[in-house]
Amino acid sequence: MSKKKPSSTGAASGRKAPILVPDRFLESGRSQPTEDRAKLIQDLADLLRKNNLSELEFEREGLRVRLRQELTAKPAGPVAQEPVAGQAPAIPSYAAAPPADTGGLVTITSPIVGTFYRSPSPDADPYVEEGDTVKKGQVLCIVEAMKLMNEIESEVDGRVVKILVESAKPVEYGQPLFLIEPTPAA
Template sequence: MDIKEIQSLIKFVAKSGASEVKLETDDIKITIRTGEGMSKSETTVVQQIPMAAAQHVVGAPVPVEAPSSAAPVAEAPAEDSKYVTIKSPIIGTFYRKPAPDKPTFVEVGDSIGQGDVLCVIEAMKLFNDIESEISGKIVKILVEDSSPVEFDQPLFLVDPS
């Protein structure tokens, strides 16, 4: 499936009024979601899938669910309520190091201060330093290195005490 076929599929789904359509072929999986009651917003997810797991499925319109990110996000258990969650201020790719040959900014157990750089998020070829707004100790890193992150996605758990 080439880009022109994908674009025409997006236009067709937008005009049809369907809220979500999924299409899987031997080598590609496409999910197209359009917002109900919103101003014709469109989201397209294209993902390569292994040949062994390939199946052909065309879904009928179903209720829109919150989009899931490719990186697993650990939900904070009740005992973690005393910790502060540092969240992503932008959409992009999360990096724990300033460069591949450099050490990570922070590790679990490290003490951090206000203004310390915790990670870098790449958005549109720009690398944005993400600084801590609080002082404390890193309890958990919730995102894998080089993973895509969404706006407001939890990145770190910090013990402020």
């Protein structure tokens, strides 16, 4: 293996360690069959993931390949296994997951990936506090995704038992946000 760096940008953690590039990337060869090019592209994609890069550009003798991937913050705690091509991704585990026994409590989850906010603005009071009584459809928080503020509403009438996420923290799709004790039907 050589210790040459391909043209790349956006190292996720700002680390300075060299990126190891297999020698076959550095070999010259005039004309590559289509199968070899496909293998080369797959190898470059593996290199991109392995080195946690957001972008990798490779050029050799008229063949230019640019690969990009979106890097997301990984949840603290158990890490989900990377999906295999053609296989559905595994559902991640969350450090702030509710206890296994929620005893009849309703779990409100994030419908999108974004940033969790407990209040409509930094200087405003939170929408709800633990112990507050809420009505079905009442706004509990905001999840910001791509500069869009998405209001998350209560699915039931009840009492907020636990707020599982700190304000201004990233959340994943399906991540538990609140535990609500439903009001018994009269």
